[in-house]
Amino acid sequence: MALRVGVIGGGQLARMMVPAALELGIDIRVLAEGPAMSAGIAATAEGDYHDAGTVLAFARDVDVVTFDHEHVPQDVLRALVDAGVPVRPGPEPLAVAQDKITMRRRLSELGLPVPDWAAVHDQDELRAFLDDHGGRAVVKTARGGYDGKGVRVVSDASGADDWFTAIAEAGGGQALLVEELVPFTRELAQSVARRPSGEVVAWPLVETVQQDGVCAEVLAPAPDSAGRIADLTESIAVRIAEELGVTGVLAVELFQTADERILINELAMRPHNTGHWTIDGATTSQFEQHLRAVLDLPLGATGMHAPSAVMINVLGGPADGDLAARYPGALAAFPEAKYHFYGKAPRPGRKIGHVTVVGDDVDDVVYRARAAAAHFDD
Amino acid sequence: MALRVGVIGGGQLARMMVPAALELGIDIRVLAEGPAMSAGIAATAEGDYHDAGTVLAFARDVDVVTFDHEHVPQDVLRALVDAGVPVRPGPEPLAVAQDKITMRRRLSELGLPVPDWAAVHDQDELRAFLDDHGGRAVVKTARGGYDGKGVRVVSDASGADDWFTAIAEAGGGQALLVEELVPFTRELAQSVARRPSGEVVAWPLVETVQQDGVCAEVLAPAPDSAGRIADLTESIAVRIAEELGVTGVLAVELFQTADERILINELAMRPHNTGHWTIDGATTSQFEQHLRAVLDLPLGATGMHAPSAVMINVLGGPADGDLAARYPGALAAFPEAKYHFYGKAPRPGRKIGHVTVVGDDVDDVVYRARAAAAHFDD
Numbered sequence: 001m002a003l004r005v006g007v008i009g010g011g012q013l014a015r016m017m018v019p020a021a022l023e024l025g026i027d028i029r030v031l032a033e034g035p036a037m038s039a040g041i042a043a044t045a046e047g048d049y050h051d052a053g054t055v056l057a058f059a060r061d062v063d064v065v066t067f068d069h070e071h072v073p074q075d076v077l078r079a080l081v082d083a084g085v086p087v088r089p090g091p092e093p094l095a096v097a098q099d100k101i102t103m104r105r106r107l108s109e110l111g112l113p114v115p116d117w118a119a120v121h122d123q124d125e126l127r128a129f130l131d132d133h134g135g136r137a138v139v140k141t142a143r144g145g146y147d148g149k150g151v152r153v154v155s156d157a158s159g160a161d162d163w164f165t166a167i168a169e170a171g172g173g174q175a176l177l178v179e180e181l182v183p184f185t186r187e188l189a190q191s192v193a194r195r196p197s198g199e200v201v202a203w204p205l206v207e208t209v210q211q212d213g214v215c216a217e218v219l220a221p222a223p224d225s226a227g228r229i230a231d232l233t234e235s236i237a238v239r240i241a242e243e244l245g246v247t248g249v250l251a252v253e254l255f256q257t258a259d260e261r262i263l264i265n266e267l268a269m270r271p272h273n274t275g276h277w278t279i280d281g282a283t284t285s286q287f288e289q290h291l292r293a294v295l296d297l298p299l300g301a302t303g304m305h306a307p308s309a310v311m312i313n314v315l316g317g318p319a320d321g322d323l324a325a326r327y328p329g330a331l332a333a334f335p336e337a338k339y340h341f342y343g344k345a346p347r348p349g350r351k352i353g354h355v356t357v358v359g360d361d362v363d364d365v366v367y368r369a370r371a372a373a374a375h376f377d378d
Numbered sequence: 379m380a381l382r383v384g385v386i387g388g389g390q391l392a393r394m395m396v397p398a399a400l401e402l403g404i405d406i407r408v409l410a411e412g413p414a415m416s417a418g419i420a421a422t423a424e425g426d427y428h429d430a431g432t433v434l435a436f437a438r439d440v441d442v443v444t445f446d447h448e449h450v451p452q453d454v455l456r457a458l459v460d461a462g463v464p465v466r467p468g469p470e471p472l473a474v475a476q477d478k479i480t481m482r483r484r485l486s487e488l489g490l491p492v493p494d495w496a497a498v499h500d501q502d503e504l505r506a507f508l509d510d511h512g513g514r515a516v517v518k519t520a521r522g523g524y525d526g527k528g529v530r531v532v533s534d535a536s537g538a539d540d541w542f543t544a545i546a547e548a549g550g551g552q553a554l555l556v557e558e559l560v561p562f563t564r565e566l567a568q569s570v571a572r573r574p575s576g577e578v579v580a581w582p583l584v585e586t587v588q589q590d591g592v593c594a595e596v597l598a599p600a601p602d603s604a605g606r607i608a609d610l611t612e613s614i615a616v617r618i619a620e621e622l623g624v625t626g627v628l629a630v631e632l633f634q635t636a637d638e639r640i641l642i643n644e645l646a647m648r649p650h651n652t653g654h655w656t657i658d659g660a661t662t663s664q665f666e667q668h669l670r671a672v673l674d675l676p677l678g679a680t681g682m683h684a685p686s687a688v689m690i691n692v693l694g695g696p697a698d699g700d701l702a703a704r705y706p707g708a709l710a711a712f713p714e715a716k717y718h719f720y721g722k723a724p725r726p727g728r729k730i731g732h733v734t735v736v737g738d739d740v741d742d743v744v745y746r747a748r749a750a751a752a753h754f755d756d
Binding site: 001002003015016018019020022023024025027041042279283284292297298299300301303305306323324327328331332335336338339340341342343353 | 379380381393394396397398400401402403405419420657661662670675676677678679681683684701702705706709710713714716717718719720721731
């Protein structure tokens with residue numbers, strides 16, 4: 001019988017696991033939030049992942065449970081573990097990914113490089129942090145943020161009043177995370193994969209370009225990073241994976257500063273937008289690797305097909321919603337580009353697909369990838 | 379709305395179209411012969427492809443119909459065309475692929491290089507052919523053969539009596555195909571793709587190694603073939619695609635003789651075993667290309683990721699049926715190999731998967747691909 005992986009969540013990350021599962025002969029099953037999800041082709045159940053009964057019923061027929069996202073509540077994760085279901089990554093590492101204050105605290109305990117930070121409960125605590133950091137800082141909600149949501153730059157202690165009100169009303173003594181505004185020169189991302197038996201492998205470090213808090217472009221490998229920078233980011237990501245006991249793919253988003261320091265920004269314990277280039281540019285994609293890792297199978301090689309790979313997100317898409325009408329022009333203009341769409345309807349700002357080009361010269365590859373993706377702009 | 383492709387037949391070729399469809403954002407639907415087929419994940423209907431009503435009902439919700447195999451009867455294909463459904467490849471080219479005598483006749487009419495052949499109806503006609511060709515020849519049933527089935531070397535006119543009896547009993551004036559026994563030094567395969575608007579692209583020529591009439595290994599590109607041989611095979615395949623009006627992938631199996639002649643052996647109007655290496659070794663796989671071609675979208679680039687790619691079929695698999703038990707050893711030994719399994723239970727001689735390795739040196743790549751695949755032998 002084929003090995004069976006159950007994925008909670010039917011978004012594009014689950015969708016992109018399906019090709020890898022089909023090629024490797026793995027039986028993949030998805031618990032989707034509803035009908036017509038990105039990963040609908042593999043959906044064997046629909047339901048609410050907040051409900052332990054729904055998730056336990058889904059998990060009964062699989063060998064391991066993994067995730068399209070990090071939002072499954074701890075009590076549901078614990079119920080799976082108590083029922084003897086392998087959950088990868090497990091509740092402990094996911095608790096770190098689910099709460100930005102917990103994440104900062106653990107990374108600080110490990111002595112890993114993070115921006116100055118504090119957990120603040122009210123205006124006074126925020127004001128004190130601002131006074132110590134030149135009057136400006138980044139405030140983040142501890143939970144539920146993504147793609148720039150739940151992140152705000154403030155220069156006045158009243159700038160997060162709405163969030164303070166919300167956490168006070170929610171009760172439970174929640175706090176906001178405040179961080180120094182890092183004077184970074186660029187953003188990087190380092191992905192690794194770890195399996196329960198301990199093996200860890202890393203892909204090349206990449207440079208990421210964000211627009212309005214959303215990943216727009218990824219260059220692999222990150223230009224001018226060979227040697228010290230790449231060694232450092234790999235050692236940071238491997239250490240996080242090992243210390244937190246992450247299984248599956250771990251993506252570490254990083255800042256590089258003008259004085260060549262590296263600071264950890266965010267963690268994701270699943271395949272990540274900054275690793276989509278691996279589908280077309282690396283021997284083993286992050287999606288195949290995630291499946292191997294959560295099944296505790298030996299990990300695949302992470303070398304690149306060519307010296308350079310560039311991924312451009314397709315954000316929004318045509319305002320008339322007619323994605324198919326853009327295929328002929330794009331495919332004819334760039335027959336070497338790899339086009340990926342997620343089965344999602346165009347909508348302003350929405351990640352509906354991405355385009356990857358691989359080649360020898362980074363400037364040429366960047367140009368072609370951008371031009372190919374632009375065929376799908378409004 | 380996404381472009382919709384309907385595939386008749388749920389075997390491994392349909393299965394391998396699914397990853398390409400998911401990546402490209404194409405809605406793929408399969409008419410499967412029954413439950414638990416290789417391409418079951420994309421099955422939206424189950425039924426008999428010999429029944430026009432079943433096929434017409436399936437085709438109602440797709441933009442184009444294509445195939446996992448060439449066995450759909452002409453009357454069903456005509457019914458689809460009459461109903462206004464785009465059928466690619468269409469009934470005319472498929473008629474050539476469905477009957478080996480029709481195929482030999484058309485290729486001969488086009489002046490393309492084929493072995494000496496004849497359509498024979500009885501022992502006397504077979505004896506005459508044998509007398510003219512040194513007393514030995516290859517006899518093939520005109521229809522229904524594959525993977526060495528329906529093919530037999532005879533050195534006596536009575537050697538095909540059972541088949542003569544069968545076609546006489548079937549009525550309809552059928553014949554057997556008899557061909558000269560070509561003294562080939564090796565076998566080659568040339569794949570191309572053609573879209574209805576006329577664009578044709580070719581992948582590199584490959585060398586194929588058969589065992590007991592079944593494809594066992596494929597080397598891309600075919601060693602020592604650059605220049606005259608590769609130019610010739612490409613021109614042959616392009617001419618066949620254009621003259622017969624093939625749409626989608628066309629694979630041409632060829633013999634190379636000691637005196638460097640090229641003779642056409644078989645045609646397949648669909649993705650073909652000799653092109654599986656393109657999934658991991660070429661910019662555009664034959665499965666993605668087939669989808670593009672049948673949708674009349676611009677075709678993708680066919681260059682290779684590395685100088686050499688070798689595919690080894692996994693035939694049979696472990697006698698105990700436990701494929702999953704072989705993964706850890708294989709994946710650990712060759713982390714750079716790409717493993718593909720079709721969701722089929724192991725059974726002696728059955729094609730249940732394949733392994734591809736790409737790299738710089740053909741001898742090294744052949745060694746590693748064979749050794750990786752051998753982990754799944756009985």
